[in-house]
Amino acid sequence: MKRLQLEDLSKQLGYSKTLISMVLNGKGNQYGISKKTQTAVLDAVAQLDYTPNKFAKALRTGKSYFVGLIVADISNPFYSTIAKNIEHVLFERGYNLMVCSTEENEEKEKRLVEMMLNQQGVDGVIVSTTFKDSSFYDQPRFAKTPLVFIDRLLPLFNTNYVVIDNYGGSLEIVSHLVKDGSKKIACLSISPSYLSTIEDRVNGYKDALIKNKLKQDNDLIKMIHFESINADVENAMRELLARHPDLDAVYALNNHIATALLKTLRKKEFENYNGKLKIACFDDIELFNIIDKKVVSVSQPIEEIGKNASLLMLDIIDGKQVNKSNVVLSTKVIER
Amino acid sequence: MKRLQLEDLSKQLGYSKTLISMVLNGKGNQYGISKKTQTAVLDAVAQLDYTPNKFAKALRTGKSYFVGLIVADISNPFYSTIAKNIEHVLFERGYNLMVCSTEENEEKEKRLVEMMLNQQGVDGVIVSTTFKDSSFYDQPRFAKTPLVFIDRLLPLFNTNYVVIDNYGGSLEIVSHLVKDGSKKIACLSISPSYLSTIEDRVNGYKDALIKNKLKQDNDLIKMIHFESINADVENAMRELLARHPDLDAVYALNNHIATALLKTLRKKEFENYNGKLKIACFDDIELFNIIDKKVVSVSQPIEEIGKNASLLMLDIIDGKQVNKSNVVLSTKVIER
DNA sequence: AGTTATATCTAAATCCTTTTAAATTTCTCT
DNA sequence: AGAGAAATTTAAAAGGATTTAGATATAACT
Incomplete structure (x- = not known):
């Protein structure tokens, strides 16, 4: 049973391929096809399991109705939630989502961007980049395809983006800790630390200390490598507590670090400190609702990132948005 | 700066489009192009930022190098982990992944399947279906496109699939509870319960009771609706404990239910029971490593599902696998 | 009726590859 | 040198839609 094509319809209906194509694409009026003919064609085709060949259509029109999404790790709930919301918006508008994970690998990101932006397989690309500079x-050669950055952005690169207010959120939660009585707050940061999100959070932390007149001490900021989180957190805490017995709060810059931190503090080695340390985390996860330890967190509007980015992308594709658009979403502190 | 195409290369290199296309596709030898010419072409093109138009290529060859993935909820870590592994395998082989979430909505699944299987936009579809029957x-009209089911399967439908041994895993973990001393084990199931995964887990639970000579009692099996998990779990536990004061273990059929259960048991209302109840869960999540409560769980080889399914899909696409292939992966009980 | 304007419809060109079938060049051998 | 075989190369067709430019039918007007 061969696939039907315009040629077949033309024979069966007695109208030209041209006319049928016009009607099927809703351009009947525009091209002055009579109402009678239009309904005749639509009715006849409705019976007939015909769908236009996507490739032929894309070849002719240059539109694929695909949007690409490039993130560091699609299995990370943060990104998969964004992906879900993007997919939802796109689906409503007849677009499809192509998803790729770079696995924080610059080489893979290059190949993916090359493919998406230069090979014109997609109508636009939404990306959370792992790169350091623009x-x-x-x-x-990349400028032909619409581009929207999410979550992370590149310094000095003028493009569309939808990000959250990492600086502001960080400032707020650290200030909250201070008001809550904390005097010495450690910061568990993550490398690669050049990522705009991380940089902004660290700056928020530092400025909160300044604003609240606490002593700044770079020894309180520890780097955790994203590939050895558990071990690094444990070492960091051991060091911190040895050198700063008066430490009273730890601020984890993301959920993975907070998770590792909670695991670490449950070890016998740290049991004397566990009760005394307040814990804060940039990112709010379900886990915090289940454990006994009270964790104060910054909740990010994750869904909004996806929705905003995809709507923006569609506007750009449709030519409704010509100037670069920059969206910064604000966060909320969750106390417990 | 216009995109380069074969025509341009032809003029610049002084060879026909045909020859260049052949060489670029690695078919130089096959078509008897001289070695000298081949290297000349390859060298020249390497300088020139040319990539073939995907749509023209797909139109001519009928291959898109796209594989579709349809799951219930891409933001669910279970599925996003599968997606990540699929994407990884596909990328290595030059394929791309198109991801869609049905949101457990049959209508959306229909539209997606229609699009993917009937409109030949993709070379194959991997799906975790929400449907009840085949x-x-x-x-x-769907038979043209290769199809691989994952996670969930449809009764009596002869197709390729990669699933895990839900029945066996369930049987094992419940037997484990019994050996560990439990005499009365409740089961928190989830609706829609016709999903093959759920059905198999319930059957494993029932058969474990029989094998271990415990009394079967349907009153111990509670249905939790996937859209109101927290409330349903709380009600279920209230009922169970009222009617079965000797209850000594609760078996949650998935991670969402286990999470809700843990939250519920922390409430004052249940504090007298929390210590006495053993908890088991089908699915192993990081949370269980962080909380004090010891949860025994069934760990699923999630990565393997994605890897197996995508490798199988590629084999089918390449014609290396003609018979239907059925893979059942086994699980592992994690004690704590 | 004959001409012009208007409403409908269609043939052919186009998008850019890959592949088939055929043409050309080179080589081998008498 | 010339015929036939082998080695290279290329012109043209095909894939299936959309769009341009043009054709035909109908209406309107003198």
């Missing part, structure tokens, strides 16, 4: 993205 | 999938 030189790669800032090439003329 | 009548929709079992249509001749």
